[in-house]
Amino acid sequence: MWFAIASTDLGEFGFGWSSKGIARLNLPGEPAVSIAERFxxxxxxxxxxxEAVSELIQEVRRYCEGQKVEFQHVALDLTGVSPFYQRVYARLRELGWGKTTTYGDLAAELGDVRLARAIGQAMGANPVPLIIPCHRVLASSGKPGGFSAPGGTSSKLRMLALExxxxxAPIGQLGFGF
Structure with missing residues (x-):
């Protein structure tokens, strides 16, 4: 498994990969040396x-500049991730640019509204945030809810603002900039 660090308009990202695909993504908020030590x-x-990782780095840079970028095509290596979390992540990867959902709605789509807390745990354990867009999952009130990446909720809000x-805003208006 290998890693590289790349600068973007939002700061330093860490990219970890295997021969199968991207296995880890560290969002900005820490110095490059800390990201490297973590990897x-x-x-x-x-x-x-x-080449595939270099292309992803360029896509992430464009995303950080506010350009519409979709990451559904990125190959992932989710070795060691539980089948339930993989199911959650697969569904979430279908949620495109500027779209949001709630923990409860995502749980209902997966067949059981009582899974909302488990959905939250899956978001907190997400090894590749942005590619698996956990920043697009909101609390039932439409408020941001938690975010375990560096910068916490302010990072989540910055990513959502880019989109x-x-x-x-009222739930029905979240994706329309009202």
Missing amino acids: VGLGYSAAVPP GVQPG
Whole structure:
């Protein structure tokens, strides 16, 4: 498993990959040295990104500039991720740019509204935020809810703003910038 760090308009991102696909993505909010230490601690080695990862880095840079970028095509390596979490992540990857859902709605789509807390736990354990767009999952009130990545809720709000979403607006208007 390998990693590389790339600068964007939002800060330093860390990209971890295997021969199967992207296995980890660290959002900005920490110095590059801290990101590198985290990857090394997980058994990754620094490397020059292969073409697919280099293309992803460019897409992430465009995203950080506010350009509409979709990440559904990115190959992932979710080895070690529970089948339930993989199911949650697969559904969430279908949620496109500027669209949001709630923990409860996502749970209902997966067949049981009582799974809302488990959905929250899956979001907190997401190894590839942005590619699996956990920032698009909101509390039932339309407010942002939690976000475990560096920067917490302010990072989530910044990512949503790039997509034209203003959490806290009436639920039906979340994706329309009202």
